[in-house]
Amino acid sequence: MSAFKSLKEHFQKIDNFAHLSSICGWDAAAMMPTGGNEARSRAMAELSVHVHSLKTQPQLAEWFDKASEQALTTNETAQLREMKRSWLMSNVIPKELVEASSLAGSKCEHAWRTQRADNDWQGFAKNWQSVVALSQEEAQIRAQATGLTPYDAMLDIYEPGTSSESLTHTFDNVKQWLPNLIDQVIDKQAQEKIITPTGTFETNKQKALGLEVMKLLQFDFSHGRLDESVHPFCGGVPTDVRITTRYDENEFMQSLMGIVHETGHARYEQGLPTSLAGNPSGSARSMGIHESQSLFFEMQMGRNASFIQHLSQLAIKHFPEHNVKLFETANLNQLYTRVKKDFIRVDADELTYPAHVILRFEIERDLINGKISYQDVPELWDSKMQSYLGLSTAGNFKNGCMQDIHWTDGSFGYFPSYTLGAMYAAQFMAAMNKTIDVDAVLRSGELTPIFDWLSNNIWSKGSLLSTDELVKQATGETLNADHFKQHLMNRYL
Amino acid sequence: MSAFKSLKEHFQKIDNFAHLSSICGWDAAAMMPTGGNEARSRAMAELSVHVHSLKTQPQLAEWFDKASEQALTTNETAQLREMKRSWLMSNVIPKELVEASSLAGSKCEHAWRTQRADNDWQGFAKNWQSVVALSQEEAQIRAQATGLTPYDAMLDIYEPGTSSESLTHTFDNVKQWLPNLIDQVIDKQAQEKIITPTGTFETNKQKALGLEVMKLLQFDFSHGRLDESVHPFCGGVPTDVRITTRYDENEFMQSLMGIVHETGHARYEQGLPTSLAGNPSGSARSMGIHESQSLFFEMQMGRNASFIQHLSQLAIKHFPEHNVKLFETANLNQLYTRVKKDFIRVDADELTYPAHVILRFEIERDLINGKISYQDVPELWDSKMQSYLGLSTAGNFKNGCMQDIHWTDGSFGYFPSYTLGAMYAAQFMAAMNKTIDVDAVLRSGELTPIFDWLSNNIWSKGSLLSTDELVKQATGETLNADHFKQHLMNRYL
Numbered sequence A, B: 001m002s003a004f005k006s007l008k009e010h011f012q013k014i015d016n017f018a019h020l021s022s023i024c025g026w027d028a029a030a031m032m033p034t035g036g037n038e039a040r041s042r043a044m045a046e047l048s049v050h051v052h053s054l055k056t057q058p059q060l061a062e063w064f065d066k067a068s069e070q071a072l073t074t075n076e077t078a079q080l081r082e083m084k085r086s087w088l089m090s091n092v093i094p095k096e097l098v099e100a101s102s103l104a105g106s107k108c109e110h111a112w113r114t115q116r117a118d119n120d121w122q123g124f125a126k127n128w129q130s131v132v133a134l135s136q137e138e139a140q141i142r143a144q145a146t147g148l149t150p151y152d153a154m155l156d157i158y159e160p161g162t163s164s165e166s167l168t169h170t171f172d173n174v175k176q177w178l179p180n181l182i183d184q185v186i187d188k189q190a191q192e193k194i195i196t197p198t199g200t201f202e203t204n205k206q207k208a209l210g211l212e213v214m215k216l217l218q219f220d221f222s223h224g225r226l227d228e229s230v231h232p233f234c235g236g237v238p239t240d241v242r243i244t245t246r247y248d249e250n251e252f253m254q255s256l257m258g259i260v261h262e263t264g265h266a267r268y269e270q271g272l273p274t275s276l277a278g279n280p281s282g283s284a285r286s287m288g289i290h291e292s293q294s295l296f297f298e299m300q301m302g303r304n305a306s307f308i309q310h311l312s313q314l315a316i317k318h319f320p321e322h323n324v325k326l327f328e329t330a331n332l333n334q335l336y337t338r339v340k341k342d343f344i345r346v347d348a349d350e351l352t353y354p355a356h357v358i359l360r361f362e363i364e365r366d367l368i369n370g371k372i373s374y375q376d377v378p379e380l381w382d383s384k385m386q387s388y389l390g391l392s393t394a395g396n397f398k399n400g401c402m403q404d405i406h407w408t409d410g411s412f413g414y415f416p417s418y419t420l421g422a423m424y425a426a427q428f429m430a431a432m433n434k435t436i437d438v439d440a441v442l443r444s445g446e447l448t449p450i451f452d453w454l455s456n457n458i459w460s461k462g463s464l465l466s467t468d469e470l471v472k473q474a475t476g477e478t479l480n481a482d483h484f485k486q487h488l489m490n491r492y493l
């Protein structure tokens, strides 16, 4: 058997175990009773050790060497590149460091769950110091292996090919116009009269509504399902995508738009190339591109008035006992595009969200590159929040730098993906509008032309192309944040 | 590390992977959309290959040798015995035969799904011939390894320590009184006036009722859950037991009693000794003992009038729109103890069920021992059905020898467990009644004394004792089918 073929079979084997991990991970979040946790964690840890041993088997190095000398098609070359990337990711960090980071991360995250509620920065900082130090060590090793700066080497895990230099450039531009735009919009919206949801929105009705919206969005129910979990997510495997939501009976809007968001993630997964199933080249391109699909669904389509008109009709149908004025398209539209300066990223609206991300990017970049210390973070957070959103977090750690889970276990480099996703989504919409009257399609409710465009340009490409090449082939240019700016101005001004 | 300790760690590792297999198996039956099947089957096959390789690792033989010379406590000796049994089970059959059997079994079972509907014995027999031949080969190999007869060596997989000689003796005795008893009971019941369920019993109400009955039966919801599947089963792991049912909106009784049955299986699993979790000695003793627990719940408790009185009250509460007379204890009791001679084992009542099992036992025993040919089966089936239940299956293959899935993939030796379970359950009840006024406990609805007895005598023992020793310690004697006969006569005459 050729080295390339051996590699393909080996990665298919790894993918088989990853399949079990995804399903059991989904189960732990959506189905498992509390008492099942201990044995499940042990089983998952065993599986993860096994997958790691498969990814670090000695003969892989030889196979990669030999395969690099084989005559391969373009498609196979991409497969080899992505297998190699996956292999390097698993082999570059020494086992001892992986274990130390995992231990420190678990400890810090676990304690954070109570420390955050207690606003206990001192207690948190004690654990976090080690997490930061170990992440810096990891970043150094990754930097040496890739020739990137330490922070860029971490960024590369989530966004291969994206540099912090270009990100800084892009975000600096956003910082020039965003704070002003936010103020203008808030001023404008101050006049609006809005009816807000009151009364009870029963879970089973919300679920029926959500399922109907998933149908409108052509979620493939023979390859996936909708369930509930405390933290909504999109999991499972491409042939069986598991999305979750959380219902709050006091209102229906958040869960509904959450379902639209996760359905975007899900359709990307469901639309990945089946011919490359089980190979890293057949999986999603990057976290940013993944988020571009969920945000295309949530922001570009979902918060478009032509789409909201369908939500309006469906909500009236499922909640006949409620005041119909609440569900009128104009009212829902206002509710879904309401802008407010606030402390918490996960609750932020479309317009203020980038400010939360840019702040985090700037801090984690300098932290991982060793330009600032972990002790500087609260003050930096406060000053940046003041400058971007006019809010002070002095002494308010729990709604400041302690609010996110990401940093507690050392996931540095992830935050930019959220805003990259928003920017890519806007750029995809601008490109789509050149050949499709998207607004007319949204009004019609028969959304196939939109999904065909996404499938042809994004989903079916898997990881065959680099992110830059993918975006260029789809839109004629690499990332251009002007489309995002234009989108925000069109929608909010 | 001592060889014994190495073995324990190795079997814990195997158990960790078995955990993932159980959860993903449950998921495939209860949650997975159809399109997920192909990738899931591949992942499960990969896992099963991995578990097999763990069970057949060469160093295990050496560890077992060394461990046999270690000084071990009684408890440790039992652990070693059960690990060795599990190891031998996986190593005795050559890989080629395992693969050939699995292939022939899948092929036969798959074709059977349409052949049965078509009553196509000739088509079925063509595939089944290989399944039988391969099972005979397997039985020969197992016989050589164990010193048992071929059929007893197959029986040993499910019922370690049970011989077909003693089974034949027991069943011959049953055959002497059962057909007559059935006739008497049917005669007697002919006079009964019964109200049968009509109208709609909504799934969500049936589910709420089922959950409440599980609560009455003290199912531990922090270590398990109830879901739906086409074929009800009890799966998952002891810390997270997953039971399923199937709802038919035309009636509520079958699903309800099905839940009682699976709850019996579940409480055995939930009650297994946690100190032996992950070790074969900590798992259920045998299929027959497992079934004894589900049948204790379903037959000994569930169909007892003192218990039915609770079902009656709960059903009235959950189906207020239905005629209350349907739910009266006396009527439910008559419905739940109705006896009818019929073709299908899975639909059989408590009284006729043993006839279905004895017939299968006698045929599979002689088939695996090579005394009859697969071609003789339809005729034998017909003649035994005539003699035990007065029904002819001549030409009626689909409701005769083609009705069960078990034989299609070579699971010979399993059927006796059902009736062994019924007999053990009756014997446990007789023993329990010596120290507990079971009827008074059932009437009270506070069933703890019953569960304490089962926990102390059965659940907490895992596989530490042999089946004979377990039953003897619990009841003062080994299997005695008189208790079963007495139970049937008390209930039905």
Ligand SMILES: [Zn+2]
Binding pocket: A261, A265, A291, A294
């Ligand atoms: Zn997302």
Ligand SMILES: [Zn+2]
Binding pocket: B261, B265, B291, B294
């Ligand atoms: Zn059972």
